[in-house]
Amino acid sequence: MNPKRFWAIVKKEFLQLKRDKPSMAIALIMPVMMLLLFGYAVSTDVDHIATAYLDLSRTPESRELLAKFRASNYFNLDYPVNTTAELNSLFKKGKIKAGLIIPPDYTEKLNRGQIPEVKYIVDGSDPSIARPALSSGVLVGQNYTREILAKKYPQIAKNSISLIRAEVRYNPKIRSQIFTIPGLIGLVMQNLTVLLTAFALVREKERGTIEQLIVTPVTSFELILGKLVPYVLIGFLSFTIAFYFGINWFSVPMQGDTLTLFALALCFVAVALAIGILISTVARTQLQAMQMTIVFLLPSILLSGFMFPREAMPKIIQYLGYAIPLTYFLEILRGIIIRGAGLLELQNQAIALTVLGVFLLVAASLRFKKRLE
Amino acid sequence: MTVAILTENLTKTFGPKVAVDNVSFTVPAGKIFGLLGPNGSGKSTTIRMLCGALLPTSGRAEIFGMDVVKKTREVRNLIGYMSQRFSLYEDLTVEENLDFFGRIYNLPAKLLKSRKEEILLMAGLTENRKTLTAHLSGGWKQRLALGAAMIHRPKLLILDEPTAGVDPVSRRIFWEIIKKLCATGISVLVTTHYMDEAEICDIVGFIFNGKLVSFGTPAELMAKEGKDSLEDVFIEYVERTTGKKVYDFKDLEKFIGGKPA
């Protein structure tokens, strides 16, 4: 090896790297950004589990039980409800991860020396929430039974370890795949469509074909829309494949309505395409488009709740997640596939997705002016 | 007299760089107008403003009486543009490229079909209609690009260095096509570095450092400078603007004079 020639290469590479501003920016900014995001987002310690309670007894004794749950710090008893239907709807919407039902005859049974049946329901969809939620609930129940009831109603405490009967809903065996597969379907589709469309316009810029196109009477809107249609079809097709393959291969039961899911998936494909096109209007070369795509995709994996429960993240990071379309689509996917939710329960996510999609498409059309420069 | 191209103090700056500097000229319809000048003098930038691909920093331009900024859409229907860099789709076939641009210009299917055949014939590409554009040779690519620029029968053809890097035979064929087109009443704006081509033009304009330094028929310009070829006129202009003799080879001899390693 000739050291002079070797150093010539090293020096040339440095010179080129120095002038490649996006690469330098990524090299310098990415580490801090990623550390911050990962540092805060990667946390699986779920506490303050959103919990609804249906207190049909409304006695000092039932309130004492609720107080015990509150005091444990594991639960946020933010949702008092009056009917089981209300409770079920909250579950389907994904607003609560646990629910507590105290029967009307709670105090009477205690007084009669019988064991009342307090139902504790856990949403099993996300194992990293369901497992701690289940064990915390059971623990609180046991402690309550042992510490408090034993004093007042010794015979009950003797006959039963806990008056709480736990039930896991939607994913009774708490299988991880039931949770991860629907999320993966969404993530895979997002990455594919964003990547494909990010290149759509940039390719024309890089190859110079955009110059010929610009001088024709074609409008920006015709151009962008015309470019989108084929990718909508491809994105939708890939979603269909990912969906049926994922569901069947990993035996994930489909609880909801397929038509609703596909309609909303189409919505999401449009949003992902708009993101891709937006990248395409900003980037000058395919390399830049690729870099921007990566810079966009990484946070979307972290903040959307794909990997780590959003409930475990600090509030600011949670709000950041709302700016990411995938967040809504994951809630839709999991809601429909795992919990059998319908459009009624998922209307907020559907609206958010549509609004984001329209906003992004308008932004992309405005950014793309039919001029060079 | 119909005016094909009119510019008035047309100016374009890129940051501190003045690429086109107060250029004003008028070209009548039906003529071949040659825009000449050294590399980086502002030819392509002028052309891009005329096509509405770049916005002028100041000044204005009209194509057949239509302002290029205010009536961009109308102007785009009037012009056919062939950019300096080949910019048809290399991953489409010859025919697919022509079909695409025909549809972009909203030609009815029947008309498009007949135009396409005419263009394939004119460019000598009938046999290669199914060839991927990437596999065409340089000369054929240029003729295809000309065909695509012609598909909607524009009134003004704008050709930016159409014969750069093309062999002499293809160059000759290309110019025969341009002369024939002009004879049918089409106006042509062409840039070139070949002075033999420039002498074919009805009118030429010399542009240096963004400034238009002279404008007229080749005969007029040669007479004015007392030279017998446009090439000498060109060199005379360069020497006058830079204040340096082109044929001053002293610096060159220093480099060349050394012994081979």
Ligand SMILES: Nc1ncnc2c1ncn2[C@@H]1O[C@H](COP(=O)(O)OP(=O)(O)OP(=O)(O)O)[C@@H](O)[C@H]1O
């Ligand atoms: N987008 C741009 N940004 C900055 N400077 C530019 C841009 N486009 C052109 N220029 C500069 O403007 C000047 C004129 O360029 P232009 O391409 O018009 O020259 P030209 O006469 O076509 O040259 P050539 O014969 O090499 O094609 C050059 O100095 C060029 O570097």
Ligand SMILES: [Mg+2]
């Ligand atoms: Mg040029």
